[in-house]
Amino acid sequence: MxxxxxxxxxxxxxxxxxxxxxxxxxxxxxxxxxxxxxxxxxxxxxxxxxxxxxxxxxxxxxxxxxxxxxxxxxxxxxxxxxxxxxxxxxxxxxxxxxxxxxxxxxxxxxxxxxxxxxxxxxxxxxxxxxxxxxxxxxxxxxxxxxxxxxxxxxxxxxxxxxxxxxxxxxxxxxxxxxxxxxxxxxxxxxxxxxxxxxxxxxxxxxxxxxxxxxxxxxxxxxxxxxxxxxxxxxxxxxxxxxxxxxxxxxxxxxxxxxxxxxxxxxxxxxxxxxxxxxxxxxxxxxxxxxxxxxxxxxxxxxxxxxxxxxxxxxxxxxxxxxxxxxxxxxxxxxxxxxxxxxxxxxxxxxxxxxxxxxxxxxxxxxxxxxxxxxxxxxxxxxxxxxxxxxxxxxxxxxxxxxxxxxxxxxxxxxxxxxxxDREGAARTGVRKNVGETALKRTTDLFDERRRYDTLVAVTDDTPPETSAQMLRLAVEISDSRGGDITVGTFKRVPPRTFTAGDTTSPRIDPPEWAVNATTSPVGIDDDSRSDGGVQEGAGALSNVTFRETETEDPGRAVVEYASFHEEDFIMLERRVEELYEPYRRGLNKYVLKNAPCAVLLVEDRGFDGADEIAVATNSGTYDPVKLLVANEIAEGTGATLTLLQTVPADASDERRAVVQEYHDNLRRILTVDADSRVLETDDRVEGLSRFAESADLLVTTTQRRGLQGAVFGRPGDRLVDSVDCSAVMVQPPDKRQSGLIQRAIIDRMFNR
CATH class of the missing domain: 1.20.1740.10 (Amino acid/polyamine transporter I)
Structure with a gap:
């Protein structure tokens, strides 16, 4: 005293x-x-x-x-x-x-x-x-x-x-x-x-x-x-x-x-x-x-x-x-x-x-x-x-x-x-709270057991092989959930001064590429065939509908169709050329910006089933929708998931322990076998690609497109471009509402 x-x-x-x-x-x-x-x-x-x-x-x-x-x-x-x-x-x-x-x-x-x-x-x-x-x-x-x-x-x-x-x-x-x-x-x-x-x-x-x-x-x-x-x-x-x-x-x-x-x-x-x-x-x-x-x-x-x-x-x-x-x-x-x-x-x-x-x-x-x-x-x-x-x-x-x-x-x-390499108790506590919040969101999503309807959007520029791969993935995602699949072909037409009425999307016969698109036969909706029958060679499923839409603006038509029919996923071909043209209005950029639901961008490199699916997070915690997509694909193909996440090479013991505990809890939520790897590296893309290279499919997150991507970087796109396997990039339905500050804080807590 x-x-x-x-x-x-x-x-x-x-x-x-x-x-x-x-x-x-x-x-x-x-x-x-x-x-x-x-x-x-x-x-x-x-x-x-x-x-x-x-x-x-x-x-x-x-x-x-x-x-x-x-x-x-x-x-x-x-x-x-x-x-x-x-x-x-x-x-x-x-x-x-x-x-x-x-x-x-x-x-x-x-x-x-x-x-x-x-x-x-x-x-x-x-x-x-x-x-x-x-x-x-x-x-x-x-x-x-x-x-x-x-x-x-x-x-x-x-x-x-x-x-x-x-x-x-x-x-x-x-x-x-x-x-x-x-x-x-x-x-x-x-x-x-x-x-x-x-x-x-x-x-x-x-x-x-x-x-x-x-x-x-x-x-x-x-x-x-x-x-x-x-x-x-x-x-x-x-x-x-x-x-x-x-x-x-x-x-x-x-x-x-x-x-x-x-x-x-x-x-x-x-x-x-x-x-x-x-x-x-x-x-x-x-x-x-x-x-x-x-x-x-x-x-x-x-x-x-x-x-x-x-x-x-x-x-x-x-x-x-x-x-x-x-x-x-x-x-x-x-x-x-x-x-x-x-x-x-x-x-x-x-x-x-x-x-x-x-x-x-x-x-x-x-x-x-x-x-x-x-x-x-x-x-x-x-x-x-x-x-x-x-x-x-x-x-x-x-x-x-x-x-x-x-x-x-x-x-x-x-x-x-x-x-x-120490950190304070407050930061450790915040990191734990962030992880617990993410775990609760993941648990709630998995416990819903609701059906998910998917719109597979193809255009005149989509190769048949990529269209077939997207359909296979859509079937795997919706198989256990009982959701419906719509394969929409959006054909671009020249601008018209006068139109006879609103754009329509009539049903059509399944294209040739869709007949044997999945390893297990795909069921075709009876009403989609002009003869009223079932496609020869198809299985017992009847959850796929084929439609065709003629439109001056395929991006807008995709968004409007998904909004009207309350789709849960839009699946698109990933178009790399849009990454390097900040001011160009492309299909990917428009749909990612305006979609009313989750968006899946597919990079086709010959997916024909999977034994291992790598699920990587480039920043922050895993989004629950990305985990759900990876889990459903793995459940349909019998694959094992590998959770990949990086921490800095000089990360504190507290940070490594919290991230590992988060992964262990995620593995308990998933319904398939899963491994976990927390990688200590200062080059996130290099570290993730090194361990994702052996996988048959990579599931990661979409990145900013256009000028924002040019300024803030696109590690997710660089990761996809650095591996040889097929990839699915997931944008969850609420991704567009996440603020820059919020993303930066979560990223700082878990990755950097």
Missing amino acids: AIAIGAMVGAGIFILPGVAYMAVNGPAVVLAFLLAGILILPAAFSASEMATAMPEDGGSYVFVERGMGPLLGTIAGVGNWFMLSFKGALALVGGVPYLVFIAPGIAEYIIPLAVALAIFFTVINIVSAKSAGSLQFAIVGVMIVALGYFIVGGVPSIVPEQTAGAWNFGSGGLLAATALVFISYAGVIKISAVAEEVKDPGKTIPRAMIGSLVLTTALYVAVVYVAVGVIDIPAAIEAGDLQSDGEGPIMALAAEQVLGPIGTAVIVAAALLALASTANAGLLSASRFPFAMARDGLAPPSFERVSDRFSTPVLSVAVSGGVVALMIIFLPIDQVAKFGSAFQIIVFILVNLALIGFREGAIDEYDPVFTSPLYPWMQTFGIVSGLLVLTQVGLVPFAGAAFITAVSIAYFYLYVRPRT
Whole structure:
């Protein structure tokens, strides 16, 4: 608790009350401190829960990295390291007004003294974290006693008129003042950064974190209420004791009025101790972030080494101390302090998100001793309120936080990503949820056991062999489902100025290519023959009808026929030439874009039965309709299905396990024998084609045609063109309604 209170009680209470008073233009600064403490409570509960489940050095970095993945973990780790270093540097030079208050002549030596203090605290933290903690406990004890003395001594001198409106929610600038003092509570979760060195973290950390927040909030509210009540801040500004923005030794001025010389000396000493406490706690916590990141492979391994003599991460502490010293010498600390609050808000938002990631990710190893109350409403409140306050910090602070975030992202992609393959619990959970949703859709479709009617659309350009193959496949698909098949021949005719009536599709005799189109005889509908009989050589089935349509636009006629007759599938010859003519209006493109039902594009390479059918997914999960088509063909031919899917060569173990589990569940849904192969490769087309080459039939998904395909690529078409077997490309009935963002997310979750 000493570390958390020491990290919080510092510049916030001794410097910010006057500045926040001017921001809210009145005594509602008291309410601003209270609101800030309340808004941080969700992050404190979230951090407490995760710290009891993962008592590791690193604090919020560890929570975000484990819950949301290494990218956001890197942002949290690098950002916290810099922000704590900035805060430590600010604390060391932030006592200037108080030093000048008692010794105006030493102001010019502030920077050397601050650097010396930075070196001193660095040495203390290198020698032993225990020594640092002991020193922290002593500093915090003195500071609390001094502030308690100020409260008790100042209450009788409060001027009621000066505190009127202290609890006024309608005060202008209240949110801006709340955002300003937010950084005063930044140390609340810092105890978790040294969790690995805490005895019995399951009980100690929640008590210390929540207790320190409650105690500090009460202390802040009481101290600020007394300070505002005993000193006339506008008058002090007019007299030159405070700057025009309220900055200055406001606590010393208040103590001078109510406690006398001795009391003033005590408060000034407490202020200096508080600033030193903030610097010490900030350096202690900041040094643990590179240590924890190195242990996870997100920073060079030298930061992970622990001294045999001191049992502390010497390099991590030394570098952090050096960064603080350099900031004191070279950087405008006052500007850094302003956007430090913005980044701390972002970190608290990420902490709340991380807890949601762990809870929803259903990680077996996640077993906290303490659990946050009111989940997920507590975390949702923390996220929403954090975003609201973030809008009040101002443009420059927000830009500073954005810059640090951008630097962290660049560092992740340049250094971290090539060295780690982990992913967060949230992403694993999302991937599982995506897989479970796809499994449910597949199960529902297979359980329907409904009939499927198919329109086999042929044109003047369709070769007889391809027409026969499409009919064979249509028979296999509809055989077990009892659906009807219509073979429609759509003949193109020249444009006509006048027409005698609507387009008709009369029945015709089966063409010669259809007589023995399937390995088992095809039944021909009696009414389709002019003699009213059954085609010689046909079997007992009578589910195929032949029709002919003369039309100026075969594509439109196919779509209109399928719509009117409520077909479930349209089967077409795949026309490769359309792929490379973005602006040409072809039959495939028109039907794919406008079809009211599923579309099957057939690439004919001499299909005459199958022993193995490869079912490949180019992106995301398997569409249920594609699986149904492959399953029915396999059931009719007696073939075995092979499910093919790729993951990156550097995919995490979690990703591979989730995808394999998804495949195992799919195999239980299918009604035929099925194998599964999850391929680790960065070239999806090459990997899939290598394993699909031995199959007798490939079933995959249609791709974008025209300009969209030219821009976004057509891996499905490249896959079909790279194998020698026949192929069926499936566009499900709802494919056209899937958004680009939705497809990209699913693809990212499962394939890339």
